Amino acid sequence: MKSVATAKKGEIDARWTSIFEVLSDKTRLCMFKKLINEDGLCTTELSRAFGTSLPIASYHLKLLEMKGLVGKKRSGQMICYHVRNDDPFVRKVVKLLT
Numbered sequence: 484m485k486s487v488a489t490a491k492k493g494e495i496d497a498r499w500t501s502i503f504e505v506l507s508d509k510t511r512l513c514m515f516k517k518l519i520n521e522d523g524l525c526t527t528e529l530s531r532a533f534g535t536s537l538p539i540a541s542y543h544l545k546l547l548e549m550k551g552l553v554g555k556k557r558s559g560q561m562i563c564y565h566v567r568n569d570d571p572f573v574r575k576v577v578k579l580l581t
Contacts (some may be wrong), residue, residue, distance in 0.1 A: 498572060510543055511547060513533065514529055522566060526544060
């Protein structure tokens with residue numbers, strides 16, 4: 484039987500692995516870093532900045548959102564993304580990347 488500390492360490496290790504996996508893609512890493520520096524960018528702005536189609540940009544942002552790194556806010560037809568600085572784990576990731 485695992486101790487509580489061991490179980491928690493396993494969960495933390497799994498989250499780090501998951502984050503490194505999603506950020507191993509150059510486009511996603513660059514998008515995340517851009518959001519660190521310019522919070523509240525919309526999908527269209529990120530699509531233009533990285534020379535990708537809107538569906539590709541949306542796909543990358545959805546993966547970042549699914550891992551809990553970014554959040555989104557709808558403004559009319561636009562969807563804008565921001566770094567989830569409310570999450571202590573995400574703050575550690577940001578610190579690691581800056």
